[in-house]
Amino acid sequence: MTIKTTCAYCGTGCGVLATPTPEGVEIAGDTKHPANFGRLCSKGSALGETLIAEGRLLTPQIGDHSASWDDALDLVAQKFSQTIAEHGPNSVAFYVSGQLLTEDYYVANKLIKGYMGTANIDTNSRLCMASTVAGHKRAFGTDTVPGTYEDLEEADAIFLVGSNLAWCHPVLYQRIAAAKAARPHMKIVNIDPRRTATTDLADFHVQLASGSDVALFNHLLAQIAERGAVDQSFVDSHVNGFVDALEAAKQSDPSVTGLDAETLEAFVDLWINTEKTVTVFSQGVNQSTSGADKVNSILNCHLATGRIGRPGMGPFSVTGQPNAMGGREVGGLANMLAAHLDVENPDHRAGVQSFWNAPTMPEAPGLKAIDMFNAVESGEIKALWVMCTNPAQSLPEADRVRAAIEDCPFVVVSEMFGSTETAQAADVLLPATGWGEKTGTVTNSDRMMSRQRSIMAPLGESKHDWEIMCEVAKRMGWEDAFNFASPAEIFREHAALSGVAADFGKDFDITGLAEISDADYDALEPTRWPVSAKKTGGRFFADGAFYTPNGKANMLALTHRAPAQETSDEYPLRMNSGRVRDHWHTQTRTGMSARLTRHMGEPYLEVHPEDALKYGLKPAGMAKVSNQHGSAILRVLISDKTRPGTVFTPLHWTADTSSHGRINALVTANVDAVSGQPESKAAPVSVADFGAKWYGFAVCKSNLRPNADYWAKAKLPKGYQYELAGAEIPSDWEAYAKDMFGLENADISIVTGANAASCRVAFMVDGKIEAALFTSQSPVSIARTFVTDALDDDVPILAGRPSADQPDPGAIVCACFNVGVNTILNAIDENQLLSVDAIGEALDAGTNCGSCRPELSALLAQTNLSTAAE
Numbered sequence: 002m003t004i005k006t007t008c009a010y011c012g013t014g015c016g017v018l019a020t021p022t023p024e025g026v027e028i029a030g031d032t033k034h035p036a037n038f039g040r041l042c043s044k045g046s047a048l049g050e051t052l053i054a055e056g057r058l059l060t061p062q063i064g065d066h067s068a069s070w071d072d073a074l075d076l077v078a079q080k081f082s083q084t085i086a087e088h089g090p091n092s093v094a095f096y097v098s099g100q101l102l103t104e105d106y107y108v109a110n111k112l113i114k115g116y117m118g119t120a121n122i123d124t125n126s127r128l129c130m131a132s133t134v135a136g137h138k139r140a141f142g143t144d145t146v147p148g149t150y151e152d153l154e155e156a157d158a159i160f161l162v163g164s165n166l167a168w169c170h171p172v173l174y175q176r177i178a179a180a181k182a183a184r185p186h187m188k189i190v191n192i193d194p195r196r197t198a199t200t201d202l203a204d205f206h207v208q209l210a211s212g213s214d215v216a217l218f219n220h221l222l223a224q225i226a227e228r229g230a231v232d233q234s235f236v237d238s239h240v241n242g243f244v245d246a247l248e249a250a251k252q253s254d255p256s257v258t259g260l261d262a263e264t265l266e267a268f269v270d271l272w273i274n275t276e277k278t279v280t281v282f283s284q285g286v287n288q289s290t291s292g293a294d295k296v297n298s299i300l301n302c303h304l305a306t307g308r309i310g311r312p313g314m315g316p317f318s319v320t321g322q323p324n325a326m327g328g329r330e331v332g333g334l335a336n337m338l339a340a341h342l343d344v345e346n347p348d349h350r351a352g353v354q355s356f357w358n359a360p361t362m363p364e365a366p367g368l369k370a371i372d373m374f375n376a377v378e379s380g381e382i383k384a385l386w387v388m389c390t391n392p393a394q395s396l397p398e399a400d401r402v403r404a405a406i407e408d409c410p411f412v413v414v415s416e417m418f419g420s421t422e423t424a425q426a427a428d429v430l431l432p433a434t435g436w437g438e439k440t441g442t443v444t445n446s447d448r449m450m451s452r453q454r455s456i457m458a459p460l461g462e463s464k465h466d467w468e469i470m471c472e473v474a475k476r477m478g479w480e481d482a483f484n485f486a487s488p489a490e491i492f493r494e495h496a497a498l499s500g501v502a503a504d505f506g507k508d509f510d511i512t513g514l515a516e517i518s519d520a521d522y523d524a525l526e527p528t529r530w531p532v533s534a535k536k537t538g539g540r541f542f543a544d545g546a547f548y549t550p551n552g553k554a555n556m557l558a559l560t561h562r563a564p565a566q567e568t569s570d571e572y573p574l575r576m577n578s579g580r581v582r583d584h585w586h587t588q589t590r591t592g593m594s595a596r597l598t599r600h601m602g603e604p605y606l607e608v609h610p611e612d613a614l615k616y617g618l619k620p621a622g623m624a625k626v627s628n629q630h631g632s633a634i635l636r637v638l639i640s641d642k643t644r645p646g647t648v649f650t651p652l653h654w655t656a657d658t659s660s661h662g663r664i665n666a667l668v669t670a671n672v673d674a675v676s677g678q679p680e681s682k683a684a685p686v687s688v689a690d691f692g693a694k695w696y697g698f699a700v701c702k703s704n705l706r707p708n709a710d711y712w713a714k715a716k717l718p719k720g721y722q723y724e725l726a727g728a729e730i731p732s733d734w735e736a737y738a739k740d741m742f743g744l745e746n747a748d749i750s751i752v753t754g755a756n757a758a759s760c761r762v763a764f765m766v767d768g769k770i771e772a773a774l775f776t777s778q779s780p781v782s783i784a785r786t787f788v789t790d791a792l793d794d795d796v797p798i799l800a801g802r803p804s805a806d807q808p809d810p811g812a813i814v815c816a817c818f819n820v821g822v823n824t825i826l827n828a829i830d831e832n833q834l835l836s837v838d839a840i841g842e843a844l845d846a847g848t849n850c851g852s853c854r855p856e857l858s859a860l861l862a863q864t865n866l867s868t869a870a871e
């Protein structure tokens with residue numbers, strides 16, 4: 002039977018059809034889902050591969066020992082009760098996640114605010130969407146995305162600001178690409194200090210200096226006024242603060258963007274002259290100490306021109322996590338209450354308290370993520386419950402956060418995996434169900450609420466997050482309030498509570514679903530909020546009705562501020578960070594798919610050629626990146642995609658998947674004063690050559706921790722691959738390899754090379770390759786796909802590449818059909834392929850999920866350029 006559900010990953014919120022078969026769960030896109038109409042990206046397509054027990058936490062643990070659920074839950078309840086009794090409610094905290102379902106999130110918020118009596122609940126959305134929430138609230142009086150995905154298709158110009166949509170919201174990107182193909186006059190502009198896969202679709206790239214977005218949009222606002230593009234009647238009737246905002250914009254100096262006059266002019270011309278304009282923004286905007294101001298600088302321009310909430314126009318914040326929006330709706334942030342109500346407002350508090358029949362209610366906002374972990378460090382917080390996130394890895398100053406969690410008197414972690422750094426520091430580990438086992442709702446970037454439905458029974462003894470919290474709440478004496486029997490029951494209560502908010506004039510109103518039956522909840526189709534007698538679905542604000550005290554939107558007077566920390570002689574480069582196409586955050590799930598790990602097998606540092614020269618970095622060598630907080634060792638990728646003076650690195654590698662890839666060890670916890678969101682993309686660092694004396698590549702059937710100074714691990718269909726490097730050459734390679742692989746009794750073939758750094762060793766068991774190690778003085782240049790495919794096979798592996806009659810496919814570009822870069826380049830050359838579709842016809846590459854299409858078009862451009870140059 003096919004089950005309709007929603008993808009576990011990004012905020013696009015794609016509908017998924019999951020069909021359990023004897024071989025595993027088959028995954029396809031839901032052609033009827035309004036977010037994706039059948040499309041899925043590489044990560045969504047590989048969801049079936051993550052539904053396995055490998056590595057899963059299957060029983061509760063107290064300390065190092067398995068425990069019964071009763072013992073674990075009793076202990077959690079007793080410790081939280083005792084801590085609150087002895088030290089007051091503000092000595093406890095929850096740190097939760099935009100990957101929880103709405104129903105889980107609702108219970109967390111109700112338990113801590115209404116019953117434990119503190120607002121010390123914050124979420125990883127603080128690292129993600131907090132600046133947008135603050136920006137929306139300042140401008141609109143509410144945290145609401147005005148438009149819908151259809152606007153992206155109807156727009157005549159789309160400005161993508163600090164968003165790598167091609168890799169981070171691939172299906173939305175494909176919708177835009179298809180719209181542009183159908184309406185070629187549609188223009189795309191990418192505003193990012195770095196050239197990315199997203200830039201490939203863009204008509205032009207605005208490669209601004211890191212952190213200068215406010216100056217750019219201030220300049221735009223001043224030009225909007227100068228060129229008579231203000232919608233005066235909209236501004237007069239519906240906007241506060243226009244004059245001051247414009248005055249501040251006129252004072253702003255666009256030269257800090259580092260852009261030339263031509264690019265600035267092209268940007269301003271296109272924005273002003275295109276009425277149907279959508280400005281999409283994401284982490285390049287939010288993760289900044291002026292994040293909220295960046296958001297408001299964008300909203301200012303849309304308000305001044307009245308381009309908001311109408312078809313094909315508006316500001317559009319794309320959300321990261323699958324339920325970032327749901328978390329905002331239930332009030333999962335420390336400064337929110339529930340259903341868009343405010344903690345600070347006594348009437349709102351009284352309304353929610355009486356609805357919940359709650360014994361208590363905090364009167365002030367709780368601690369935001371960074372402050373919360375500072376309070377853990379200082380001992381102010383004595384009992385902490387982390388659910389569905391890995392703060393020891395994803396928060397800035399990650400080493401300090403990890404130590405603070407380790408030292409906290411009582412830490413509970415609800416997780417799917419016991420191996421995460423945060424889980425390793427827990428006193429009590431609770432096994433949570435994950436995607437495929439859970440059931441509930443999520444809300445995507447365009448306010449569409451969709452059902453996640455379970456496909457399989459919970460693995461081991463794992464329980465749903467809402468169930469775990471209800472069990473603890475009951476043990477703390479709140480049986481009646483947490484006696485939920487199902488997610489449907491929780492959802493009904495959540496929907497009913499939105500009626501309290503609606504009575505206060507709030508927009509998050511889903512009272513139309515407050516009486517939904519279990520059967521209708523089970524069958525719930527994707528539904529865009531609001532859902533009420535007054536309004537269902539649609540856009541917001543075209544009518545000029547906002548949620549501020551006087552009903553008008555606020556434009557804000559804004560001033561550019563550089564990132565909090567200046568670069569210096571000691572730390573001369575800015576470290577930008579972000580995502581790669583086929584990994585999700587800390588890889589706990591995408592890392593299980595050998596298909597996905599093939600796209601990028603190790604952490605890297607993108608460096609401009611000028612900087613590589615200046616700091617002595619070699620192509621594919623190892624760089625040591627350092628600052629006052631810590632250091633990382635990363636593979637050097639020399640590329641002019643990044644601006645001189647900045648480096649870029651992905652955030653996906655942990656202490657479990659690499660020796661030195663935890664890049665948040667280097668990010669200072671500077672926050673935006675308005676939103677509390679940390680500046681994750683602008684850390685001053687120094688770089689130097691690591692001084693590797695040898696480089697290595699290994700494959701092994703088992704999962705190990707290599708004994709090398711540098712290593713990074715990735716899963717293969719039949720084992721693991723390891724990239725390696727060392728500062729000292731081992732005196733005996735055979736002994737070294739034996740020690741690393743732990744293989745005493747295998748048959749060994751060994752070839753030593755021209756120098757002491759160079760060696761090839763293969764370990765065979767029963768005639769099949771169990772492990773192999775290739776080392777060299779310079780970065781190892783063997784055919785990795787050949788070597789990884791040879792594992793557990795009996796082919797001669799030591800040559801490190803296929804024999805002459807078998808071409809080497811090269812690094813994998815298309816994860817779905819496993820097509821390598823050499824295969825693609827050869828096919829382009831031999832068959833004179835001129836388009837991405839032609840590559841698809843020849844090789845299937847790019848024809849399933851389409852996530853690699855930007856890379857295919859880059860390869861085409863590269864070969865066309867080289868042909869043209871010949």
Ligand SMILES: Nc1nc2c(c(=O)[nH]1)N[C@H]1C(S)=C(S)[C@@H](COP(=O)(O)OP(=O)(O)OC[C@H]3O[C@@H](n4cnc5c(=O)[nH]c(N)nc54)[C@H](O)[C@@H]3O)O[C@H]1N2
Nearest residue numbers: 011163164165169211212283284285321579580582585586
């Ligand atoms: N493949 C994949 N997709 C994901 C995720 C994932 O882990 N993997 N995570 C999801 C989540 S939670 C999120 S939040 C989203 C994030 O989605 P995005 O925000 O698109 O992703 P990032 O790569 O973090 O950052 C986007 C861009 O911001 C740019 N940037 C850095 N500094 C500045 C600046 O000062 N100004 C401007 N204009 N740009 C700047 C970076 O160079 C980068 O290209 O992705 C979601 N989708």
Ligand SMILES: Nc1nc2c(c(=O)[nH]1)N[C@H]1C(S)=C(S)[C@@H](COP(=O)(O)OP(=O)(O)OC[C@H]3O[C@@H](n4cnc5c(=O)[nH]c(N)nc54)[C@H](O)[C@@H]3O)O[C@H]1N2
Nearest residue numbers: 128129389390391395415416417433435578586587589681
């Ligand atoms: N330098 C830098 N740092 C960043 C960012 C950046 O761009 N640069 N981006 C930030 C952003 S936008 C985000 S969203 C964060 C993400 O950072 P995290 O939230 O720390 O990353 P995840 O790996 O998604 O962590 C989710 C955890 O929950 C577990 N899990 C999955 N499903 C469930 C479930 O249903 N229940 C429970 N209990 N557990 C589950 C997973 O195994 C995983 O360990 O990182 C932030 N950190």
Ligand code: SF4
Nearest residue numbers: 008010011015042045
């Ligand atoms: S774009 Fe990809 S990761 Fe995002 S929801 Fe769709 S299938 Fe999932």
Ligand SMILES: [Mo]
Nearest residue numbers: 128129321322
């Ligand atoms: Mo995020």
